[in-house]
Amino acid sequence: MIPWIGQPLPRFEDPPLLTGEGRFVADLTGDASFLRFVRSPVAHGRIVSIEAHEGITAFTGADLREVRPIRPLLHRPDFHPIEQPVLASGKVRFVGEAVAVVVAGTPEEAEDAAEQVFVDIEPEDRVISAPDALRPGAPAVHDHLEGNVVVDARFETERVDEVFAGAAAVVEFDLRSRRQNALPLEARGSVASYDPRSGRTTLTASVQSPHVVRTVLADLLGMPESDLRVVVPDVGGAFGQKFCLAPEDVVTAWVARRLRTTVSWVEDRRENLMSSFHSRDHHYRVRGAFDADARLLAVDADLLCNIGAYSCYPVTCGVEPLMALAEFPGPYDFGAYRVRSRGVTTNTCPMAPYRGVSRPVITLAMERLMDLAAVRFGIEPAEIRRRNLVSEFPYTSATGLVYDEGSYVESLDRAVEVIGLEDFRERQLSARSEGRYLGVGFSVFSERTGYGTSAFAARSMDVTPGYETVDLAMDPSGNVEARLGASPHGQGLETTLAQLIGDELGVAPARVRIVHGDTDRTPYGWGTFASRSLVIAGGAARLASGRLAAKLAGIAAAELEAAPEDIVIRAGRATVAGTDAGIEVAELARLAYHSSHRLAAGMDPGLTATATYDPDGTFSNACHAAMVEVDPETGGVRVDRFVVVEDAGRLINPMIVDGQLHGGVTQGIAGALYEEIRYDEEGNILTTSLMDFLPPTLAEVPTFEVHHLETISEATITGAKGLGEGGTIGAPAAVINAVADALRPFGVEITEMPATPSRLRRLVSESERIPA
Amino acid sequence: MSERTKVEVTLAVNGRSYRVRVEPRRTLADTLRDDCGLTGTHLGCEHGVCGACTILADGQPVRACLMFAVQCEGMELRTVEDLADGDRLHPIQQAFWENHGLQCGFCTPGFLMLSAGYLEQNPDPDEDELRAVLSSNLCRCTGYQNILKSVRQAAEVMRG
Secondary structure (H helix, E strand, O other), X not given: OOOOOOXXXXXXXXXXXXXXXXXXXXXXXXXXXXXXXXXXXXXXXXXXXXXXXXXXXXXXXXXXXXXXXXXXXXXXXXXXXXXXXXXXXXXXXXXXXXXXEEEEXXXXXXXXXHOOEEXXXXXXXXXXXXXXXXXXXXXXXXXXXXXXXXXXXXXXXXXXHHHHXXXXXXXXXXXXXXXXOOOOOOOOEEEEEEEOOOOEEEEEEOOOOHHHHHHHHHHHHOOOHHHEEEEOOEOOOXXXXXXXXXXXXXXXXXXXXXXXXXXXXXXXXXXXXXXXXXXXXXXXXXXXXXOOOOOEEEEEEEEEEEEEOOOOOOOOOOHHHHHHHHHOOOOEOOOXXXXXXXXXXXXXXXXXXXXXXXXXXXXXXXXXXXHHHHHHHOOOHHHHHHHHEOOOOOXXXXXXXXXXXXXXXXXXXXXXXXXXXXXXXXXXXXXXXXXXXXEEEEEEEEEEEOOOHHHHHOOOEOOOXXXXXXXXXXXXXXXXXXXXXXXXXXXXXXXXXXXXXXXXXXXXXXXXXXXOOEOOOOOOOOOOOOOOHHHHHHXXXXXXXXXXXXXXXXXXXHXXXXXXXXXXXXXXXXXXXXXXXXXXXXXXXXXXXXXXXXOOOOOOOOOEEEEEEOOOOEEEEEEEEEEEEEEOOOOEEEEEXXXXXXXXXXXXXXXXXXXXXXXXXXXXXXXXXXXXXXXXXXXXXXXXXXXXXXXXXXXXXXXXXXXXXXXXXXXXXXXXXXXXXXXXXXXXXXXXXXXXXHOHHHOOXXXXXXXXXXXXXXXXXXXXXXXX | XXXXXXXXXXXXXXXXXXXXXXXXXXEHHHHHHHHOOOXXXXXXXXXXXXXXXXXXXXXXXXXXXXXXXXXXXXXXXXXXXXXXXXXXXXXXHHHHHHOOOOOOOOOHHHHHHHHHHHHHHOOOOOHHHHHHHHXXXXXXXXXOHHHHHHHHHHHHXXXX
16 A cells, blocks of 8 residues: 555665765864863862963853853742853862863864863862762752752652552562663764854754754854754764753854854763763662552652753753653553652762663663562562553553553563463573573563653643654655754664655655754754654654645646546556546646646645644553573673564564664663763762773674564554664663572562672672572 | 974875874874874774774774874775775675664774674684674664674675
């Protein structure tokens, strides 16, 4: 029926990237001068003086006095805004905070110059962990904020205490998620160029959201938005880290304007690990009440998120705690829920969303709850999930989120079948008798994706994202150009949107050019994040194509003397249904521009259409199953098998879908076993190289087995659901549950990620139980 | 540092001779990118872990961020820009394209050059060895599965 949707079309993005013709920010420095930031070596203190060696061009917070501070805002009584000057002003609040910037002719000279800037900081008491920040008398990271709590949100349904009092079993545990870094392989960076002729400034930056960056730059620099252009070239991965505003980008634009020239900032890996955004530094206390049949009745959770020294723009540091609060129940059907979720500021690098945001941690919490309860009730982990998963749709969660049609139980059943659970249990038993410890872990989750303005408005955001617009034009040769506010960077949207548009307009995807990442050429939009672009930009593309197709049909109808509703556009031709009469789409395009006198009365010449799409959102779902072997001597974990049963609705390009899942799961495994940003008690960061912060290589990841279910819900007009974050959301819980299952004979439980070898060894060695 | 501290180096890259003046501390990667204009070689960590800057030096995969340009006189250097034959992609590039072996494309030149160097010396690698070799480099997008698949396919095509 529709030929291009569903095809594993090789990506249009690839040829330049394969031949060295990709253009990333660092490839575009041209004749620019180079910036280097001077960063604080102290976690908390007062800046006494900053002095640059003679002959060095340096700017400090005092020079940038007229630049407004970054002040992300939620309109909620339980939120307390905090401000961040783009260069530290008066105080420093984390190791790595930029206190000055130098300008030089080459990167090496800029590094030398930065070492010639002497910063005298009088250290003050600092606070590094979230629980410490809450202690009475803890140092205040921001003077006006007693107690360091930036957001303190609560939610409670009726009858929570009553349900707990009457429960057959209450399962209770603490959970710790250690700090992570999204680690795009290309670090951040930008080139800013001032054009004296037009008075305009162009910022070419490795970001996810060009229009939002343009708006906030104009706001902070106090200039008209029309004098700014933001261009996004090829982006070497982002995963959320390039969604929130980099203060360094503001400084780069300011210096270009100040010096009326072109300057560039290319972040190095050490800066990236130290000063770009971190994420998911959480402490949870969780209680679950079950009835005698192991049905979950109530959850009571206390969630604490370390948001670092400042709040990220535009989503604010409320994003982790508030998402954790609202989406904690996940795919499980229970009615009584009480939660307190706090965001706490500390003298550490600021937090920003990283692929999945809070959901890898809240999924771990719910999935640990299920496994701990399964052990208590003596039933299979799969069985307790089956009893508790939502199965009727639409389903309204305890916090009022509405889940569209999904396949939660089906995904679990399929995963159980694929891994051969019964056989595995036998192998597990016999392996134990040989002193080998195998484990299986499940993770079932919902992934809220493709949500528009209504969902963001519910968070009371001062800046409320959501919609996407697509401007579509067919030129006189019949080729199509689609201009979007979305800003893909590896997700293959240039290919998938071309497939969608190609089907609607009857042209081959190769004739559809997607334009993105240039605020001068694209309609205002929110960029690419939150598993949204295929759903929302795709929906807008579909709507705009439909409008353009209707116009083509109208022109064809006049030419073919038929009714517009009888025109079928397919494979480059418009034909009258049931006849051979037809006309080439390219001919119609030429006619629309060059023979407009032949168009029906009232029809404008040309072929353009614009559409905006702004859905409420849709829930993807999946079940992940991990099989691991743990060596109790070394604490090493090997992931032997990893099965994903994913339901993301209609698949536009299954090859790209699988790629998203592989990469997402790998980041989830990384968070579960390897990656951790560490600070010492003084607030010095200890993980500033890829020899300390450990992304997995091919040696650490198994071969993934991906299976698809396709529930087509009416929540999106393309039938597609988002899935960019799903792999990362589900994988940690599957892996941690598998490790816990493997080590069950030792009587230990895992309530911390990453489950590093040293942590597992300690657990095993401290265990008093010696396995039979 | 100034103009005076620079030294003249002649580099043979992709069959062409580049005469450049660089500071002795300038890495091979920076020289290729900034002085020879070959920006296909990427920098992901500048401390030898990620492998995005992998090129071939006398046929061997090396980290261009861990070498200085002044070390490389007399070597035959090969970068990603030299892999394709005009418009015809190298079998490794073609396999990466067909098998979705790249997403953002930042690590890709490093993986291509690592694979090219390896397959030229080991046309018929076994699975374990191939996995071990490909675990030299980092990719943050693909989860490696399609990279492995691509290189396996390329090896077959190259064996003919």
